[in-house]
Amino acid sequence: MASRTEKMQDILRGLRGASPDIIGAAVVSIDGFIVASVLPSEVDEELVSGMAAAMLGVGERISSELMASTMEQVYVRSEKGYVVLNAVGADSVLVVLTTKDAKLGLVFIEVKRRCQELGKAIAASA
Amino acid sequence: MPTVHIEEAGCRDCGLCVEICPTDVFEEDGPKKLAKVVRQDDCIGCTSCVYLCPSRCLSVTDAKTQRPFHRMESNRALVSRFLQQVPAMEQLGQADYDEALKDTHVRLQALSDALKEIMGRGQRAVGRSAGNLAAAHMPEMYETTELAQLLAGLRRRFAHAFEFDAQLDTDAKSATLTFPACAMHKVVAAQGEPAGSANLCELFHEYFAGLMSAFSGKSYTSATIGTVGQCTVKFQIRS
Known part of the structure; x- marks a missing residue:
């Protein structure tokens, strides 16, 4: 039987395989630890996980202060592509890296679906 | 005679020893600019480098008979000139230290509160x-x-x-x-x-x-x- 990490790794591989414009993905805990990852080898996972957790924290604060609501998604656009952060359950975040040519609508749909799968994998192991 | 040793693996090329040494015992060496002992014989055993090194990778042996250069009364003027200021210890009293500590407390507290508030x-x-x-x-x-x-x-x-x-x-x-x-x-x-x-x-x-x-x-x-x-x-x- 596959472990939780293996299941999540499979889900992330599925996400990356869904579009050639998705170049990497990772699930990061609110504590800043990588839970599962299919990030490109040149990416510093430790740095990404710390920044993602910090970003998740900032996103939560902005959502609650300005919109009195929970955070769902943060996305960053740069010249070379996008970084999408989507909350997974209460204590994790999915980080997705894409190229600048990615069709964001499709990416968001794929991210939403994979987040549900990841949420179930986390809940099943809790 | 005092002998300076550098544990090369610990050096982080900060250059502080090169700057502080009153007799220019050190030089920065190579592309990484790691500190290197180039004038061993000039060491007067003041141990300023040992106190200053943030990596604690410097040691001076056989310096026991030497009084710290910077603490000798006759060298005060020279040290002040190198540092281009009167040593801070002479300018500050206990009340200043207490106040500085209080300021540090407030800054630490404010920094952590800001982190919590934003993140x-x-x-x-x-x-x-x-x-x-x-x-x-x-x-x-x-x-x-x-x-x-x-x-x-x-x-x-x-x-x-x-x-x-x-x-x-x-x-x-x-x-x-x-x-x-x-x-x-x-x-x-x-x-x-x-x-x-x-x-x-x-x-x-x-x-x-x-x-x-x-x-x-x-x-x-x-x-x-x-x-x-x-x-x-x-x-x-x-x-």
């Missing part, structure tokens, strides 16, 4: 990341990855700031640390916050987990489990 739960990752970065300044702590020895080393390293008792779990992979006396407790107490559960304490606990992670190569996280009179924190490897 919410995300601040834990920042605390641990700070521990990871600070670890690079303590190269001597990388000597062991075994938890009991690592904690013994950390106890020695931080003896000036806080004490802690450590109880290792049976698997020797996690430990519960009790901090009866900690400099941070005074900071939070001054702000009327309880030791241990104050935000600054939580940040510091993750900072400590970051240090342990960096030195051991394993991912430690912290959980505060007791705050009555003293902090009790469990550090365990994240599964």
Whole structure:
């Protein structure tokens, strides 16, 4: 039987395989630890996980202060592509890296679906 | 005659020894600009470099008979000229130190409050990341990855700031640390916050987990489990 990490790794591989414009993905805990990852080898996972957790924290604060609501998604656009952060359950975040040519609508749909799968994998192991 | 040694692996090319040495014993060498002893015979054994080196990778042997150069009365003027100022110790009184300490307390508290306010739960990752970065300044702590020895080393390293008792779990992979006396407790107490559960304490606990992670190569996280009179924190490897 596959472990939780293996299941999540499979889900992330599925996400990356869904579009050639998705170049990497990772699930990061609110504590800043990588839970599962299919990030490109040149990416510093430790740095990404710390920044993602910090970003998740900032996103939560902005959502609650300005919109009195929970955070769902943060996305960053740069010249070379996008970084999408989507909350997974209460204590994790999915980080997705894409190229600048990615069709964001499709990416968001794929991210939403994979987040549900990841949420179930986390809940099943809790 | 005094002899200067540099532990090359510890040098972080900060260049402070090159700057401070009154007799230019050191030079920066190679593309990494690591410090190198080039005029050994000129060393007067003042040990300024030893005091200053942030990596603690410098040592001076056979300097016992030498009085520290910068503390000799006849050298005061020369030292002042090198430093281009009157030593700070001479300008400040106890009241100034007390005031400076109070300022430091307020800044630390404000910094941790700002982190909490802006980052919410995300601040834990920042605390641990700070521990990871600070670890690079303590190269001597990388000597062991075994938890009991690592904690013994950390106890020695931080003896000036806080004490802690450590109880290792049976698997020797996690430990519960009790901090009866900690400099941070005074900071939070001054702000009327309880030791241990104050935000600054939580940040510091993750900072400590970051240090342990960096030195051991394993991912430690912290959980505060007791705050009555003293902090009790469990550090365990994240599964």
